[in-house]
Amino acid sequence: MTTPGTLAELDEERAGSVASDVQSSLANDRIIVVANTLPVRCERRPDGRGLTFCWDEDSLLLHLRDGLPEDMEVLYVGSLRADVPAAEQEDVAQALLDRFRCVPAFLPKDLSDRFYHGFCKQTLWPLFHYMLPFTSDHGGRFDRSNWEAYVLANKIFSQRVIEVLNPEDDYIWIHDYHLLALPSFLRRRFNRLRIGFFLHSPFPSSELYRSLPVRDEILKSLLNCDLIGFHTFDYARHFLSCCSRMLGIEYQSKRGYIGLDYFGRTVGIKIMPVGINMMQLKSQLQLPDLESRVAELRKQFNGKTVLLGVDDLDIFKGINLKILAFEHMLKTHPKWQGRAVLVQIANPRGGSGKDVQGLKAEIEESCTRINEQFGRSGYSPVELVNRTLSSVERMAYYTVAECVVVTAVRDGMNLTPYEYIVCRQGIPDLDGGDAPKRKSMLVVSEFIGCSPSLSGAIRVNPWNIDTTAEAMNESIALSENEKQLRHEKHYRYVSTHDVAYWSKSYIHDLERSCRDHFRRRCWGIGLGFGFRVVALDRNFKKLTVDSIVADYKKSNSRVILLDYDGTLVPQTTINRTPNETVVNIMNALCADKKNVVFIVSGRGRSSLEKWFNSCPELGIAAEHGYFMR
């Protein structure tokens, strides 16, 4: 289990090495950021003719640009949150490319449903949040057609990438669980492409992950990347143990870097929790609307202590557990009756499936029961806000809240506590009076990615209603001084580990992981007898003999792998024994200390050993690798 200290230390160590040489070597390169959705909002014009677009300022992917070198071009590939009829797609694609450097992937409706609502939301989302998806509630079986739709959708994303790709100069950065199959499609085409991946959701324990029928395909696809990023040490650890148990691939750790060897490449593992966009949040704190909204809320909750929850309406956010814990707190600490209010914002963005409808009904029922039992004139203990709030409204709630409570049963990261801390720092006159005192309190689930980074938060097991109720009581009852100290500690961390810090660190490691792609040279040579040489580089491009000879002379360490039939002897000959020239060439190659030479063949060991008896330095991998000399 990692501690905040060790994670932070690892960050600092790495950040120190985000040196200017890396930044300058990245300048003029281009990065293609691929995610399920583009960081643009679109709306149909009121007259129904065409769409209008603007940047989605709430999108994390939009702000990762802040950590990249200024002159690094960023291109986005992803889908739009809108149905675009086929007749409009070309114009929309052109407009998005020209104005936003965005490349849309249009998926047919049926495919998109089976990809997103099917495999993403019915299989991967529950599994990655520790719920076995193949129970009777979820159809009782693995739906292979949804997986096929997922693969096909990923292929369509890869085609959009390939259309704009410059394989020698571009970096690819793929995001989240929707696109786990994408690296395979890209690597298959471009062996030297620089590919990074970041998983925003949790990666579950191997004991759960192993139940997925397509577990190997997904792991292998991820291993086609050069760098795989996770929010926490635990998610990375689970991934590594899946690779070990399911694929037999072990990792090595050297000077703080973790790597796995896969088909001749080292795949780096990066642990780096994401942060928020400090600049954007700070500028929003200056908005005049915010002040007036804060004043309204202060009036509404005058004399009350506000505990706040801000969650997507999703079954893994533990919203009902929070409401039940609050109810328990009112019972066990009656002094809060009439004085404490839980405001729960339930953002309906998450979806509208059967699960979500059931969850909504359950939450509403709990709220009604608590308000009937403890409410009185002018006091409703639980206020449920069942709509999507603007960022200004959300910030106003943060500003008036004494404590934020996150009881998700699993969440990749969860940035609600971070936003809250910055909002509480931003408004100086929280207490009124002369000396502004900034304070904030957090109760957070131990099952969410931000938990290890927030050492001043009260951590809870959200399934335990009693201890969560106690934590809520403790958080609001703590001394003012203690609340200030915890706030200061959190603010220091959150303000220095923002989204720009995250992307800067990620791209630095991606560059480092890919550096030796261009250092190591690799050819495949087929000798057709009659001595016609066909040499191919890693991208299957034909090479000239001159360029091979030049590279050969330059290199200090060479591995030469030779097939036997069709390479050392003609394919058509009946006598398969190598002639004297071939044996001499083998010995000459082996005599050079810079060379390691192997014959790699499906032939039996006895004939190869006999034929090359006079070449003691020559390696033999016979019988398709079952025998090695």
Ligand SMILES: O=P(O)(O)OC[C@H]1O[C@H](O[C@H]2O[C@H](CO)[C@@H](O)[C@H](O)[C@H]2O)[C@H](O)[C@@H](O)[C@@H]1O
């Ligand atoms: O619902 P989706 O469209 O499938 O997207 C899933 C969620 O993506 C975002 O959350 C994820 O990334 C966050 C930042 O790294 C992380 O805090 C969170 O734990 C991840 O699940 C988005 O913020 C959510 O609203 C989406 O539901």
